[in-house]
Amino acid sequence: MNTIPLIAYVAAAGLYAAFFVTGRASIGRVASTVLAGGALLHTFAMGMQTMSIGHVPIADTTSAISTFVWLLAIAYLYTEMTTEERAMGVFIVPLLVALQAIPAIRPGLEHRAPILESPWFGVHVASLLFAYASFALACVIGITYVLLFKEIKAKHLGFFYKRLPSLQRLDAMNVRAVTVGWLFLTIGVVVGGIWTVQARADAVLDPRIRAMSILDPKIAVAMLSWAIYSFQLYARRAIGWSGRRAAWLSTVGFGIVLLNFVAVGYFLTKSHNF
Amino acid sequence: MHLLLVGVSHRTAPVDLRERIDFSTRGVDAAVASLAARATNSEAAVVSTCNRAEIYLAAPDPQVAREDVLGFLVEFHGIDASEVRPHLYEKQDSEAARHLFRVAAGLDSLVVGEPQILGQVKEAYSTASAQQSVGPLLNKLFHTSFVAGKRVRSETSLGEGAVSVSYAAVSLARKIFGRLEERTVAVVGAGEMGKLTALHLKAQGIRRMVITSRTTAHAAALAETMQATAVPWERLHAALAESDIVITATGAALPVLVRADVAAIMKPRRNRPLFIIDIAVPRDVDPAAGELDQVFLYNIDDLQAIVQENLTRRAAEMARAEQIVDEEVERFAAWLRSRGAIPTVVALRQRFETIRRSELDRLQHKLSGLPPEARARVDEVTRLIVEKLLLTPTEQLKALPDSETLSAYSDALTRLFSLTPGNGAAGGDRCLRVPEADSQEPIERRRAKSG
Numbered sequence: 001m002n003t004i005p006l007i008a009y010v011a012a013a014g015l016y017a018a019f020f021v022t023g024r025a026s027i028g029r030v031a032s033t034v035l036a037g038g039a040l041l042h043t044f045a046m047g048m049q050t051m052s053i054g055h056v057p058i059a060d061t062t063s064a065i066s067t068f069v070w071l072l073a074i075a076y077l078y079t080e081m082t083t084e085e086r087a088m089g090v091f092i093v094p095l096l097v098a099l100q101a102i103p104a105i106r107p108g109l110e111h112r113a114p115i116l117e118s119p120w121f122g123v124h125v126a127s128l129l130f131a132y133a134s135f136a137l138a139c140v141i142g143i144t145y146v147l148l149f150k151e152i153k154a155k156h157l158g159f160f161y162k163r164l165p166s167l168q169r170l171d172a173m174n175v176r177a178v179t180v181g182w183l184f185l186t187i188g189v190v191v192g193g194i195w196t197v198q199a200r201a202d203a204v205l206d207p208r209i210r211a212m213s214i215l216d217p218k219i220a221v222a223m224l225s226w227a228i229y230s231f232q233l234y235a236r237r238a239i240g241w242s243g244r245r246a247a248w249l250s251t252v253g254f255g256i257v258l259l260n261f262v263a264v265g266y267f268l269t270k271s272h273n274f
Numbered sequence: 275m276h277l278l279l280v281g282v283s284h285r286t287a288p289v290d291l292r293e294r295i296d297f298s299t300r301g302v303d304a305a306v307a308s309l310a311a312r313a314t315n316s317e318a319a320v321v322s323t324c325n326r327a328e329i330y331l332a333a334p335d336p337q338v339a340r341e342d343v344l345g346f347l348v349e350f351h352g353i354d355a356s357e358v359r360p361h362l363y364e365k366q367d368s369e370a371a372r373h374l375f376r377v378a379a380g381l382d383s384l385v386v387g388e389p390q391i392l393g394q395v396k397e398a399y400s401t402a403s404a405q406q407s408v409g410p411l412l413n414k415l416f417h418t419s420f421v422a423g424k425r426v427r428s429e430t431s432l433g434e435g436a437v438s439v440s441y442a443a444v445s446l447a448r449k450i451f452g453r454l455e456e457r458t459v460a461v462v463g464a465g466e467m468g469k470l471t472a473l474h475l476k477a478q479g480i481r482r483m484v485i486t487s488r489t490t491a492h493a494a495a496l497a498e499t500m501q502a503t504a505v506p507w508e509r510l511h512a513a514l515a516e517s518d519i520v521i522t523a524t525g526a527a528l529p530v531l532v533r534a535d536v537a538a539i540m541k542p543r544r545n546r547p548l549f550i551i552d553i554a555v556p557r558d559v560d561p562a563a564g565e566l567d568q569v570f571l572y573n574i575d576d577l578q579a580i581v582q583e584n585l586t587r588r589a590a591e592m593a594r595a596e597q598i599v600d601e602e603v604e605r606f607a608a609w610l611r612s613r614g615a616i617p618t619v620v621a622l623r624q625r626f627e628t629i630r631r632s633e634l635d636r637l638q639h640k641l642s643g644l645p646p647e648a649r650a651r652v653d654e655v656t657r658l659i660v661e662k663l664l665l666t667p668t669e670q671l672k673a674l675p676d677s678e679t680l681s682a683y684s685d686a687l688t689r690l691f692s693l694t695p696g697n698g699a700a701g702g703d704r705c706l707r708v709p710e711a712d713s714q715e716p717i718e719r720r721r722a723k724s725g
Contacts, residue, residue, distance in 0.1 A: 025428075152449060153564075155576050157583075162434070166452035167547065240544025243568060 002066050002103040005045055008038025009073070009096045016089035020163060028086040032077070035093060039073040046070060058125040065262070066103040067125075069096050072133040079137060083173065087163050091140040102262070120195035127188035128222075132257050134181030135229070138174050139254030142247035145170040149244050171243050175236065178250055182229045189226060221260040228253040275316070276336045277411060277610070279370035280343045280362055281328030284384050287361035295351050295358065297322035302401050305350060310407035314342040317409040319402035319416065321377065323394050325384055330374065332411040336366055368607040371415055375599045375606075378423035380433060387432035387588050387595075392423040414609060422602040429598060432591040435584030439577045440474040442584075443551045447475065447519055450549050450570060458482040460517035461502070462510065462530060464492035467553050468523030472500060475519065484513050488524070514539045520550045522558035529560045536563035543568075553577070611680060612672035618684040619668050621693040626660045 015031035046067065049057045057063035076092045079085075147160045148167060164170065214220060232249040235241035241249075282292060297305045302322050309318040309329065317332035329346075333339030344362070348355050365373050373382070378395045380387045399416040402408045408416070426432055436442035451457050459480050461472045464487040472483065483502035487493035490506060497504035505513045510530075514520055524530055531550075536559070540548065545568050552559045552573040564571030634641070634656065641649050667687075674680045687693060 023431075148449070152446070152570055155572065155579075157446075157580055161449060166448060167450050168452040240546070242545060243547065245545070 002045060002100060005038050005042035005070075006097065006100045006104045008034060008041055009069075009093060009100055012038055012089075013093040013097050016086070016093050019086060020090040023163060028089075031089060032080060032086065035073065035089070036077055039070065039077060042066075042070045042073065056122065056126075058122070058129070061262075062103050062106060064125060064129060065099055068129045068132055068261070069100045069103075071129050072096060072099075072136050075130075075133045075137060079173070079177075083165075083169075085165050085169075085173075087165065088137075088140055088144065091143060092137065095136060095140070099262075118195055118198065120191055120198065124188055124192040124195055127184040127191065131181045131184035131188055132261060134177045134184065135225075135250070135254045135257050138177035138181060138250040141170055141174045141177060142250040145174065145247040146244060146251075149247075167243065171246065174246055174250055175233075175242070178229055178232055178246075178253075182226075182233060185222075185226055185229065189222060217264050218260060221256060221264055225253055225256045225260065228256065275332055275334055275411060275613070277367050277370045277415060278315075278331045278333050278336045278339050278343075279328060279365045279373055280331075280340060281321075281326060282358070282361050282363070283326035283328070283382065285382070286363055291358065291361055292325070292327065294353055295327050295347060296324070297327055300350070302398065303405055306402050306405045306407050308350065309343075309346060310405060312342055312346065314339040317412045318407045319398055319412050321374070321395060321398040323391065326377070326382075328374075328377070330370065330412060330415065332409060340364055367610060368603055371418070371606045371610075372599060372603045374415060374419045375422040375602050376596075378419040379426035379595055379599055380423070381426075381592065381595055381599065385437055386592065387434075387437075389427070389433050392420070392427070395419055395423065411613075415606065418602055418606045422599055425598045425602070426595045430591045430594045432588055432595050435580075435587060437581055437584050437588070439553070439574065439581060440471045442577045442580045443471055443521075443553075443572070444474045444478055446551075446570070446572065446580075447549055448478070450547055451518060453479075454519075455479040455481060457518040458484070458516060459519045459521065460505075460513050461485045461496070461500075462514075462520065462522040462558065463487055463524030463526075463554065464489070464496040465523045465525065465554075468521050469496060469500070471521050471523075471551060471553060472502075475521075476500065484517065486510055486513060488526075511535065511539060514548075515542050518546070518549065520548065522550065522552045523554045524558050525554070526558060527556060530558040531563060532560045533562040533566070536560075536569060537566055540566060540569065551577070611674065611677060614677060614680050615671040615674065615684070618687055618693070619671055622667070622687060622691060623664060625691050625693055626664060630656050630660050 012031055012035035015027060015034055019028040019031050046057060049063070056067070058067050072092070073096055076089070080089065144160070144164055145167060148164045148170065151157060151159075151161050152167070214223065228249060232241070232246055232253065235249075236246055282295060284292065297320055302320050305320050305322075306318055309315070309320070309331075314335070315331040315333040319330045321328040321330070329343055331339055331343070344355055344359065347353070347358055374395070376382045378392050380389070380391050383391050395416070399408070399412075399420075402412065436445045447454060447457075454475065455478075457480060459472065459475050459482070461468050461483065464485060472485075476483065483500060484505045485493045485497045485500065485502050486505040486507055486509070487496070488507050490504070493504040493507075496502070514531075522530060536548075536550075547568045547570065550559055550563070550569065550571045552571065555574060557573055559571060559573075561571065561573070563569060634653065641652060644652075671680070671683060674683060
C-alpha cells in the first residue's frame with residue numbers, strides 16, 4: 001500500500017536532482033507533477049487504509065511516519081506553489097523517500113488500543129505531524145541558506161549561487177516555516193497533556209499511560225525541541241539572531257525532532273509505543 | 275526571389291560612422307517606408323541598435339538591390355558612398371539568415387550573450403510589420419530568428435552571469451537582499467567609479483541613497499544628480515550603520531574603514547547583513563573586516579574575478595549556441611528551397627487548370643441540358659481530380675534536397691508539360707491560391723464573365 005507512492009517519490013527525487021543540476025524549467029515542471037501525482041496516490045492509499053481500519057492511520061509509529069511523509073509532501077508542494085521556488089525539492093524529496101521506505105518495507109499493524117479512540121489523541125498526533133513537516137521544510141531551507149551564505153562569503157560563486165533564491169528570501173521562508181511548526185508543536189503538546197490527564201482516569205493500569213511523564217525520553221526530547229524552536233523565535237526578535245544562526249538552529253531542531261520521531265519512537269520510549 | 279542583407283556593425287565600422295548611419299535618430303519606420311517604396315525590393319526590414327545598422331531585403335536581383343541600398347543610405351543619411359562602402363558587409367539567402375540568427379542569439383553582440391538584442395530584433399520586425407513592408411520571406415526569416423534566439427537563451431547559459439563589474443555587484447546584492455527597493459545604499463567617496471555602481475543600483479529601484487565625501491561640496495553635487503542625500507563626513511559611521519549596501523570609492527591612501535570600525539557598525543544592526551563593495555584602489559576597507567559575521571566584503575579584484583569567470587563560461591557556451599543557430603539555418607534553408615519550387619508548381623497548376631477549363635468549355639453544349647446542381651457537381655469532380663493528381667508532385671517538388679536537383683526537375687516538368695517558364699514566378703505565394711479561389715465560383719458565373 002505504501003510502495004506505490006514510494007515509487008513516485010523516488011522518480012520525483014531523480015527529477016528534482018536533474019532539475020537542480022541542469023536548471024531546466026521543463027524538467028522542474030515534470031518533477032513537480034510527478035511529486036503531486038505521488039502525493040495524490042499517497043492520499044488514495046491512506047484513504048483506503050482509513051476505510052479498512054475505520055480511522056486515520058496514525059496510531060502506531062510506522063503509519064504515523066507514512067502520514068508525516070504525506071503531510072510533508074503536501075506542505076512542500078504548497079511552499080513551491082506560493083514561492084515559485086523549486087530548488088528546495090532536491091533536499092526535501094530524498095527525505096520523503098527515506099522516511100516512506102520505513103512503512104513500505106515494514107507495514108504497520110495498526111491495532112488501535114481502546115484508549116486511543118479519544119478525539120484528543122487525533123488532534124495530538126495530527127498537530128505534531130504537521131509541526132514536524134514544517135520543521136523539515138525549515139531545516140532544508142536552513143541548510144540551503146548556510147550553503148549559499150558560505151559561497152557568497154568565500155567569494156566562490158558557483159553551484160548554489162546560480163540555483164538558490166536570495167539569502168533574505170530563504171531567511172523569510174525559514175522563519176515562516178518555524179513559526180507554523182512551533183504553533184502546531186505547542187498545540188500538540190498541550191493537547192497531549194490534556195489527553196494524558198483524561199487517560200489516567202480511564203486506564204489506570206496501562207503501563208504506557210503511567211509512563212507519561214516529563215522523564216520519558218519521547219516527552220523529554222519533544223520538550224527539548226520545543227525549547228530550541230522557542231529560543232529561535234525569541235532570539236530573532238530580541239537579539240537579532242536571524243539568517244545564519246536561525247538557519248543552524250532550525251537544522252539542529254529538526255535533527256532532534258527526527259531522532260525523537262524515528263529512533264526514540266521505535267526503541268526508547270515507554271509511554272508512546274502503541 | 276533572394277534574401278539580401280546589407281549592413282554595418284561594431285565589427286566593421288568605427289563608432290563615428292555607426293553614429294552617422296544610426297537609423298533611430300531619424301526614425302526606423304521612416305527608413306523602412308522609404309526603403310519599401312523602392313522598386314528593387316519587395317520586402318524590407320531594418321535592424322538598428324547602437325552597435326549595428328542592418329537592412330534585410332527580399333529582392334529579385336541581389337546585385338541591383340545592393341547598389342540601390344547603397345544609394346538609399348547615401349540619400350537617407352546624407353553621407354558619401356565612398357565613406358560607407360568599405361565598411362559594409364553583404365550576405366545572401368541562408369548566409370543572411372545565419373547572420374540574423376546569430377544577432378538574435380546574442381552571438382554577434384559586443385558583449386556575447388547580452389539579453390536585450392532579441393527584443394531589439396523583435397522591435398525591428400514589428401516596426402517593419404507596421405509599415406507593411408514584410409512579406410512571406412521576411413516573416414519566415416524573423417520568426418525563425420526569434421526561435422533561434424529563444425532556444426539559445428533557454429538551452430544554453432550563454433547569457434548567464436554578470437559581465438561587468440557594476441552588474442556583478444548588483445547581482446550579488448540581489449542574491450543577498452532579494453528585492454532591493456527597500457534597501458539603503460551608502461556611497462563613500464564622490465568619484466566616477468562609485469557613481470557608476472550607484473547608478474546601476476539606482477536602476478534596480480533603490481529609493482534611499484546617502485552620499486558622503488571628505489569634500490562636502492563633491493558629495494552635495496553628486497547627491498543632487500543622483501537624487502540622494504548628502505551626509506557630512508563626520509557622520510560616516512552613523513550613516514553606514516543605517517545602510518545595507520556600502521560602496522566605497524575614495525581616493526584615500528589608507529583604509530577608511532578598519533575591522534574595528536566595521537565591527538562597531540555591525541553592533542547596532544543586530545546582525546542585519548552588510549554588503550560592502552570596495553571599488554577603490556588602494557582599498558578603502560581593511561580586508562579583515564570581511565571575516566566578521568554577516569559582513570560580505572567584495573573588492574574590485576573579487577568582482578573582476580567573477581566577471582572573468584563568467585566571460586570564460588560564456589565562451590564555452592558559444593559552441594552550443596552556434597550549433598543551435600546551424601540547426602535553425604538548416605531549417606530555414608530547407609524552407610527557402612521549397613519556395614524555389616513555387617514558380618514551377620504554380621505553372622503546373624495553371625497548366626492543368628487551363629486544360630480542365632477548356633475541356634469543360636468544349637463540353638458546354640452537352641452539359642447545358644443538365645440541371646444547375648449536376649453542372650456544379652461536374653465542375654467540382656473535375657477540380658478534385660486535378661487537385662489529387664497534383665498533390666504528390668507538389669509535395670515532392672517542395673521537399674527536394676538542393677537547388678540543382680530542383681532546377682533539373684523544373685526543367686523536366688517544363689518540357690514534359692510545355693509550361694511557360696516564369697509564369698507566375700513573380701507572384702510567390704499569392705498565385706498558388708488564385709486557382710483555388712477561382713474554382714469556388716459556380717460554373718455559370720464564370721461563363722457569364724467570359725461571355
